Each structure stands twice: as structure tokens, then as C-alpha cells.
Amino acid sequence: MQQICQLCLKEKTICESHIQPKFIFEWLKETSVTGYLRGAESPNMRMQDGFKQYLFCKQCEDIFGKDEKSFSEEVFKPYVNEELDDWGSATSKIKAFTHEEWLLRFVIGLQFRHLLMVDEKFVEKVGKSRYDKLRINQEIWRQYLLGERQDTGAQNRSYMILLQNLAFASGNFPPGLSPKVNSYILRATDADVTFSKDGKMGVYSKIGPIALFTTIVPKQVRGLGKAVIKKQGAFPVVQHLDDKSGILHFIMVDRPKEAMDKIDISEKQRKKIDDAYKKNEDRMDTHSVKAQISDQILADSLDANGFDESAG
Numbered sequence: 001m002q003q004i005c006q007l008c009l010k011e012k013t014i015c016e017s018h019i020q021p022k023f024i025f026e027w028l029k030e031t032s033v034t035g036y037l038r039g040a041e042s043p044n045m046r047m048q049d050g051f052k053q054y055l056f057c058k059q060c061e062d063i064f065g066k067d068e069k070s071f072s073e074e075v076f077k078p079y080v081n082e083e084l085d086d087w088g089s090a091t092s093k094i095k096a097f098t099h100e101e102w103l104l105r106f107v108i109g110l111q112f113r114h115l116l117m118v119d120e121k122f123v124e125k126v127g128k129s130r131y132d133k134l135r136i137n138q139e140i141w142r143q144y145l146l147g148e149r150q151d152t153g154a155q156n157r158s159y160m161i162l163l164q165n166l167a168f169a170s171g172n173f174p175p176g177l178s179p180k181v182n183s184y185i186l187r188a189t190d191a192d193v194t195f196s197k198d199g200k201m202g203v204y205s206k207i208g209p210i211a212l213f214t215t216i217v218p219k220q221v222r223g224l225g226k227a228v229i230k231k232q233g234a235f236p237v238v239q240h241l242d243d244k245s246g247i248l249h250f251i252m253v254d255r256p257k258e259a260m261d262k263i264d265i266s267e268k269q270r271k272k273i274d275d276a277y278k279k280n281e282d283r284m285d286t287h288s289v290k291a292q293i294s295d296q297i298l299a300d301s302l303d304a305n306g307f308d309e310s311a312g
């Protein structure tokens with residue numbers, strides 16, 4: 001298929017691309033009780049196997065692929081396999097992820113692909129001026145990914161928030177937690193452009209227990225200083241984030257409710273899942289079951305007032 005590649009903008013043969021990185025779906029399948037994906041693990045997107053689209057030429061696919069491989073091997077796999085135990089609880093085995101620019105490139109590549117999915121209808125939601133800002137950022141990120149500029153935009157920052165099972169975490173939980181919060185935090189893949197009435201806007205992605213956020217307006221997210229992604233360095237695993245901006249509330253409360261509520265499994269799909277459960281009883285001891293059990297543990301241990309029953 002000859003068409004314009006969305007990264008290099010040249011007319012080329014276009015291949016089928018995953019919007020979300022492939023490794024996340026491989027991991028979800030490996031650690032899921034049924035051995036295949038359910039809507040609950042990709043609640044917000046049309047994706048059975050990672051939502052594919054024809055977008056880029058082979059050369060540009062390889063540009064994304066290189067950064068994805070580094071991220072998968074140097075951050076994602078060590079985080080889900082070593083730092084988190086089977087319950088998704090942090091073990092403190094890893095202090096930091098040493099990285100080069102591939103970390104920022106991976107995040108910008110992911111956010112860029114999500115922005116490509118934003119269509120004209122978005123103007124109605126956010127207004128023309130904010131929509132234009134999105135498109136300006138998209139063009140800056142396109143140039144950055146091609147190595148045509150050194151910065152990702154003077155007015156933005158990217159953040160990586162490493163999540164873990166709340167049933168084992170200490171500290172104050174935000175009020176109104178969804179009963180499915182752990183299933184969302186540990187397992188869900190999600191993406192959205194976030195915007196608020198007072199003009200804030202950013203691009204949010206989540207791949208399993210790692211949340212990524214890139215600001216568009218304003219430049220910084222207050223309280224997330226420890227989670228800023230630099231071009232290179234040692235990214236700390238223990239973050240001590242302060243939720244001045246409300247982003248953690250968004251990840252732990254708002255988003256699980258919105259995203260998990262959207263899950264609409266048909267009767268036919270439900271039957272397929274039930275059959276797969278029966279066939280896979282030896283796989284019951286897997287991450288997806290543990291995330292669900294943890295939601296129950298957390299529900300039992302939380303003060304009834306801090307728990308929003310209506311969200312279930």
C-alpha cells in the first residue's frame with residue numbers, strides 16, 4: 001500500500017503498525033489467566049491485539065522499534081519481572097533505571113502515535129486554540145523523533161510514574177477509589193488526551209503498571225519533580241510523588257472509573273472467557289487473578305467511607 005508515512009511524510013509502502021507497543025500485549029497474554037486479552041485490559045481502545053493501523057513506512061517503524069526494544073528490555077521487563085513481585089507489589093530490588101535518550105524518545109513516540117489517533121471531532125471538545133496546540137506539538141514531536149530537532153518542545157515535560165499494588169502499599173489513599181483500582185493500575189493499557197476547564201492539557205498513556213504523561217499546557221506538573229524523564233541519567237524507582245496537581249487522583253480514581261465502566265463484554269465473549277478459565281485452571285495463579293484478589297483485599301482493608309461502592 002503506497003501512501004504518506006505519518007512520520008517521514010514521504011510517499012512509501014506503509015506497513016501495519018501497533019499503536020501501543022507490542023511487548024505490552026505479549027506480557028498481558030503471558031500473565032493472564034486465559035492466555036489471551038480481555039476487554040478489561042485494554043478498556044479504552046479498540047484493540048484485541050494492540051489496535052493496528054497503517055501509518056508508517058518500514059524505515060520509520062524501525063525507528064519506533066529501536067526505542068521500544070530498549071524500553072522493554074531496560075525498563076518494562078525489569079520493572080514487571082524483578083521490581084514487582086507476582087502480586088504487583090514493589091520489592092526494592094531495583095533502585096534506578098540507567099538510561100540514555102531512548103527513554104524520552106520511547107515516551108514521545110508513544111504519545112505521538114496517540115495524537116495521530118485524535119481526529120477533527122476533538123475540536124468540539126477542547127476548542128480550536130487547544131486543538132491547534134496539540135497539532136503544533138505533534139509536529140514538534142515528529143521532528144524530534146526523526147532527529148531533526150533536539151528538544152520535544154520548549155513548553156513540555158514528560159513524566160514516568162511507576163505504579164504498584166495498592167493493597168500492599170502504605171500511605172494515604174485518595175478518597176473514592178474504584179473497587180477495580182488494582183486491576184486498572186497493574187493491568188490496564190490506556191491512552192487519552194487529558195484537558196481541564198482551566199486550560200491544562202497533556203497526553204496520558206498507560207502500559208501495565210507504568211503511567212506516562214507529557215504536558216502540553218502548562219509545562220510542569222507540580223509535585224512530580226522526581227518523575228521527570230531526562231535525556232539520560234538514572235531514573236529513580238522510588239518516587240515519593242506529591243499529588244499537588246491531581247494527576248495521581250486521575251490515575252487512581254478518575255481513570256479506573258471511567259475506563260473500567262466502559263468495558264462492555266458481550267455474552268458471547270463472556271462465554272469464551274468462562275470456557276478459557278475452565279480450560280486453564282493450572283494458570284489460575286497468574287497476575288490477572290492476583291490483581292483481582294488484591295482489589296478484594298484492598299476493599300476489605302479500606303475504611304468504608306474511603307471506598308466508592310457506586311463505581312463498581
Ligand SMILES: [Zn+2]
Pocket residue numbers: 005006007008009010012056057058059060061
Ligand atoms: Zn516513513
